[in-house]
Amino acid sequence: MEEPRAPLIVCANFFSDVAVSIRAHHALAHWARQAPREIWLMRPGDVLLTPVPLGRDFTRYACGLLGVPHRGITVLTIPFSAGVPMAEALDREGLTDEVRALIAHRPGARLLPLALDSPTVDFADRLGVPVEPYGTSGVPPSAPAAVYRLNTKSGFRELAGEWGVRTPPGRSCDDGALVETVSTMLERYGRIVVKPDRSAGGHGLRFVSGTDADWARAVPPPGSAGGGGWVVEEWLAEARSVSVQMEALPSGPRLLFSGEMRTVAGSYAGYVSPLDHATDMATRELGHWGAMLGRHLSAHGYRGPYGIDALLASDGTLYATESNVRRTATTTPHAMVHRLCSDAGFDSPAWLLAESRSRLAHTFADALRLLRAGDLAWSPDSGEGVVLYADAPDDGRSWLYAVIAADADGTARLHSALADVMEFERA
Structure with missing residues (x-):
C-alpha cells in the first residue's frame, strides 16, 4: 500500500521566466493550454493552481482513471496577464488569501511548481509553505540561480565545454x-x-x-x-532529436526515461519512449552526460526533474543541444503513464505523445465516446490504450494524447487505429 503523503499545492506556473522570456506572451499562452495535464500528479486533498480552467468531463475522466474522487481535489483558476509571472498574477487577482485558506485546511501542505522560478519561491515563502521536494529547510539561493543559468543555451554550452560534452x-x-x-x-x-x-x-x-x-x-x-x-x-538537418530525463536527488541523479522527440521546423510535436536499440550507444552517452549534469545541480542544491536534449547525427555522433531544468512537456505525461501502469501491475511500457488535428470538431465527451467505441481507450486490464491527457482543445480539433502499449509495435498499431477513429488529418 502506498505511503500517505502531505497534500500538494500543484502550481502550473507556465507563466514563468525560466523557459522563455516572460515577454513571450503568445508562446506562454499557447503552452499554458496544457496546464490541465498537471491533474495527473494529484491525489485526494491536493490543490491545482492553473492558468486555464479544467472541463468537468475531463476532470471526471482523469480522476476516474486515477481512482481519485473528483470532489477530493480542488482546482483554482488564476487569470493571466501578459508579462506577469503566475505568482504575481495571484496577488493581482486577489487570490492569495484564497490560497492561504486552502493551505490552512491542509496541514503539512507543500507547493510543487512546474518551474522553480524566483517569484514562485518568494510566493511559497510568503505563504509559509515549503517547496516540494526541499522541505522545511527551504530552497537554497543557489538552486534557482542554477535553474536560470541552465535553462539558457549559452549556460549549458559553457558547462558542456568545461566537461568535454560534445555540442554542435x-x-x-x-x-x-x-x-x-x-x-x-x-x-x-x-x-x-x-x-x-x-x-x-x-x-x-x-x-x-x-x-x-x-x-x-x-x-x-x-x-x-x-x-x-x-x-x-x-544546422544538423538529418539528425534525430533525442533526450534523457532525470531527477536530481540528495543521493545523486536518477534516470527517469529517455526517448525521441518529434519535431516540425524545430518545434516540439511529440515524443516516443523508449529509444530503439539502434540508439543504445547514444543512450548510454546521453545518460552519462545527464548524470554529470545531475551531480552539478545537486551540488547547487537543486532537487527535482531535469533533462538534456541532443541531436543524433546520421553517422551516429551525438551532440548535446540544451538542458531543461524544470518539468517539461514529457515529465508529467511520463508520471501519468508510470502511475497508470503501476496501478495496473504493468512495468516498462512503451508510450508516445502526439498532437493531431481531427477533421471534425469534438467535445471531450464525444472524443471519449469515439475511443471507447473503437476499443482504444486506456484499459488497466490490457495495459494499453489511449489517454486524452490534456482536456479538450479550444478548437475541438487539435488533440493532445498519449498512447500506451507493451512495445513500440503496439503503440504504432494503436496510433494508426486512433487516426482512423478520430479522422485525423494526414501530414
Whole structure:
C-alpha cells in the first residue's frame, strides 16, 4: 500500500521566466493550454493552481482513471496577464488569501511548481509553505540561480565545454553581434540555426541557409530574444532529436526515461519512449552526460526533474543541444503513464505523445465516446490504450494524447487505429 503523503499545492506556473522570456506572451499562452495535464500528479486533498480552467468531463475522466474522487481535489483558476509571472498574477487577482485558506485546511501542505522560478519561491515563502521536494529547510539561493543559468543555451554550452560534452559547432552572441556571427557561421557551415538564448519547444528558432537570396532577412531583429542573447549553431538537418530525463536527488541523479522527440521546423510535436536499440550507444552517452549534469545541480542544491536534449547525427555522433531544468512537456505525461501502469501491475511500457488535428470538431465527451467505441481507450486490464491527457482543445480539433502499449509495435498499431477513429488529418 502506498505511503500517505502531505497534500500538494500543484502550481502550473507556465507563466514563468525560466523557459522563455516572460515577454513571450503568445508562446506562454499557447503552452499554458496544457496546464490541465498537471491533474495527473494529484491525489485526494491536493490543490491545482492553473492558468486555464479544467472541463468537468475531463476532470471526471482523469480522476476516474486515477481512482481519485473528483470532489477530493480542488482546482483554482488564476487569470493571466501578459508579462506577469503566475505568482504575481495571484496577488493581482486577489487570490492569495484564497490560497492561504486552502493551505490552512491542509496541514503539512507543500507547493510543487512546474518551474522553480524566483517569484514562485518568494510566493511559497510568503505563504509559509515549503517547496516540494526541499522541505522545511527551504530552497537554497543557489538552486534557482542554477535553474536560470541552465535553462539558457549559452549556460549549458559553457558547462558542456568545461566537461568535454560534445555540442554542435556554434557560438553565443548578443544582439549587436548577431548579423556578423550569422555571416561568419554561414560562410563556414552553409546552413545554420539561430536560437534565442532562453527558449523552449522551438520558440523563436530560425533556420538560415547561405543559398538564400537575402539571408539577412531571416536574421531575427534586435530585441526579439526578449532581452537575452543568441546561440548560432551548425544546422544538423538529418539528425534525430533525442533526450534523457532525470531527477536530481540528495543521493545523486536518477534516470527517469529517455526517448525521441518529434519535431516540425524545430518545434516540439511529440515524443516516443523508449529509444530503439539502434540508439543504445547514444543512450548510454546521453545518460552519462545527464548524470554529470545531475551531480552539478545537486551540488547547487537543486532537487527535482531535469533533462538534456541532443541531436543524433546520421553517422551516429551525438551532440548535446540544451538542458531543461524544470518539468517539461514529457515529465508529467511520463508520471501519468508510470502511475497508470503501476496501478495496473504493468512495468516498462512503451508510450508516445502526439498532437493531431481531427477533421471534425469534438467535445471531450464525444472524443471519449469515439475511443471507447473503437476499443482504444486506456484499459488497466490490457495495459494499453489511449489517454486524452490534456482536456479538450479550444478548437475541438487539435488533440493532445498519449498512447500506451507493451512495445513500440503496439503503440504504432494503436496510433494508426486512433487516426482512423478520430479522422485525423494526414501530414
